[in-house]
Amino acid sequence: MTQDYRLKSAIGADRETDLDDVWVVKKNLRDNGYYSEPSYGMTPYPDQFMFDAIKQYQKENGLKVDGVMLPDGETEQHMLDNLAAKSPTLWCTKCKGPHAGVYSMRICHNCWEKGER
Ligand SMILES: [Zn+2]
Numbered sequence: 249m250t251q252d253y254r255l256k257s258a259i260g261a262d263r264e265t266d267l268d269d270v271w272v273v274k275k276n277l278r279d280n281g282y283y284s285e286p287s288y289g290m291t292p293y294p295d296q297f298m299f300d301a302i303k304q305y306q307k308e309n310g311l312k313v314d315g316v317m318l319p320d321g322e323t324e325q326h327m328l329d330n331l332a333a334k335s336p337t338l339w340c341t342k343c344k345g346p347h348a349g350v351y352s353m354r355i356c357h358n359c360w361e362k363g364e365r
Pocket of ligand 1: 357
């Protein structure tokens with residue numbers, strides 16, 4: 249079962265981000281031409297390119313341009329309405345929690361880092 253991915257926590261340059269959130273937002277921004285994949289490739293860690301891409305997305309869509317995304321915030325909602333097809337929520341087969349498939353489609357990054365496969 250899948251559903252639209254919802255942010256677990258805020259995304260922003262001075263925020264404590266979640267790997268799943270960063271992965272989904274980066275993929276959406278990349279697939280829609282806002283984020284150019286850097287030379288080191290796609291990672292689940294925030295980088296300046298992602299914050300710039302969020303600002304670009306906000307600017308082009310008439311949203312407040314601050315490079316920040318909040319759970320249930322206007323930028324998240326706008327992406328869900330417009331880009332959601334590319335960000336389904338997956339369910340971890342170990343802990344049953346929602347995740348975004350950073351390392352595996354079956355197992356969340358927390359279980360993966362504990363060595364579950
Ligand atoms: Zn898990």
